[in-house]
Amino acid sequence: MKEKLFNIIQIGDRSNQISRFFDIFITVTIFANIVVTFMETFQELAFLSTWFRVIEVITISIFCVEYIFRIWTAGYLYPEISLCRARLHFLISFDGIIDLLTIVPASFLSGFVIFRMLRVARIFHLFRLNAKYDSFNVITTVLYEKKNQIISSLFIVLVLMLASSLCMYSVEHNAQPAVFQNAFSGLWWSMSTLLTVGYGDIYPITPLGRIMAIVIAYLGVGAVAIPTGIISAGFVEQYQRKSTLSNFRNTDIKEIAEIFVDKQYAGKTIEEIEDDDQATIYLILRDDLSILPQKDTVLKLNDIIVVRSTEET
The missing domain is CATH 3.30.70.1450 (Regulator of K+ conductance, C-terminal domain)
Known part of the structure; x- marks a missing residue:
């Protein structure tokens, strides 16, 4: 019975019709839970709060049962190790942590900010669903293959951010002491500029600062293009070679x-x-x-x- 239950709750088993039905059921449950979480933020829908609470309790209860089943059948998920270690391995895995963070906020007072924030974790259930199918496999494979190049490019971006923030702080601090109070203020500006977000809440006013901002903005275009190009090339290579x-x-x-x-x-x-x-x-x-x-x-x-x-x- 335990093995049959394990085969049912394993997401992505296309050969098992009951497992496929469970995938659809748990997907609907996750979306219902997320939709209710969003709807509860609308004051205009306050008259439906009782129904929202009922749906939330039902979906959280389903998550609890699923979580217990996954712990119980963890030995089949990690057959090469002992049952106790397999269960511990699941508890500290990505799936186990997401499941726990989905359940924990419902067990405590909802008034605490930290528990309200933890409710966001239930959205990451969608990653667990998609991880068993081709679309997410392609993403994870590309990131795994190109991890060294991506880390190197992100290091370049970090160096540019630190250098530009210190330079901008040195140039603009005397002219705008309230805006560029410290190096972190310059870091916020460099992040928004290098990543081409351009919030506009912090900007240079001195001639030298503006010249530097132009140069840094151009560097930002190249800095963002490096990891983007690496990932794009990885996707092309993956789809060219992939024949599952x-x-x-x-x-x-x-x-x-x-x-x-x-x-x-x-x-x-x-x-x-x-x-x-x-x-x-x-x-x-x-x-x-x-x-x-x-x-x-x-x-x-x-x-x-x-x-x-x-x-x-």
């Missing part, structure tokens, strides 16, 4: 191809993949390693396998 194993059988691959391993196939062995999908796997690319596949080699998420179809066409 889920539709591999229907793809006529006569030559060698590179295929990303998605969450549906992560954890399977080479033998299982080759038998199920009529394919020959020649090489596994994992991080910076090239692995020669064995029959019992287990594929991991975001692996790239060099594969060729063995079906006769």
Whole structure:
């Protein structure tokens, strides 16, 4: 019974009709909870507050039951470790923390600001739903692949922000002591300028400050373009190379191809993949390693396998 329940509550299992129904049910529940949270902020809808509270209690109760079930079946989610460690692993995972932060605010006084803010966490349920499907897989794969380049570009942006804020503070402090009170004021200005937001609440008035602002604004265009270009290039590469194993059988691959391993196939062995999908796997690319596949080699998420179809066409 526990294993059947685990298979049902696992989001993204397209082969299980009951699990698919549960996905739809929990999605509707999450959206209902979020909509009620938004509607409660409208004074014009105060006469519906009782109904909003009822819907909120029902949806939170569903979240509580789901949270308990996920803790109970955590051993199937992490079969390689003991049951106690598996449950602890789930509790500190992204899904477990989001589930807990969704439930906790409803258990305390709603008057405290911190608990009202925690109610925002329920929105992140949508990430958990989407994480099992292709759209979110593409995003996470691109960010994982390009993490070093993105971190480097963000470091460049940070250096430019610090340098421009200190320069602007040095130039404008005497002319606008109330506006550029300290380096943080300059940091706020540099952030809004470099990221091309341009709030306009802080701006230079001296000639030298304005000249610097023009230069920094141009640098900001390039600074924002660097991580944007990296991520865009990653998306193009991902869609050019991506031919997921889920539709591999229907793809006529006569030559060698590179295929990303998605969450549906992560954890399977080479033998299982080759038998199920009529394919020959020649090489596994994992991080910076090239692995020669064995029959019992287990594929991991975001692996790239060099594969060729063995079906006769």
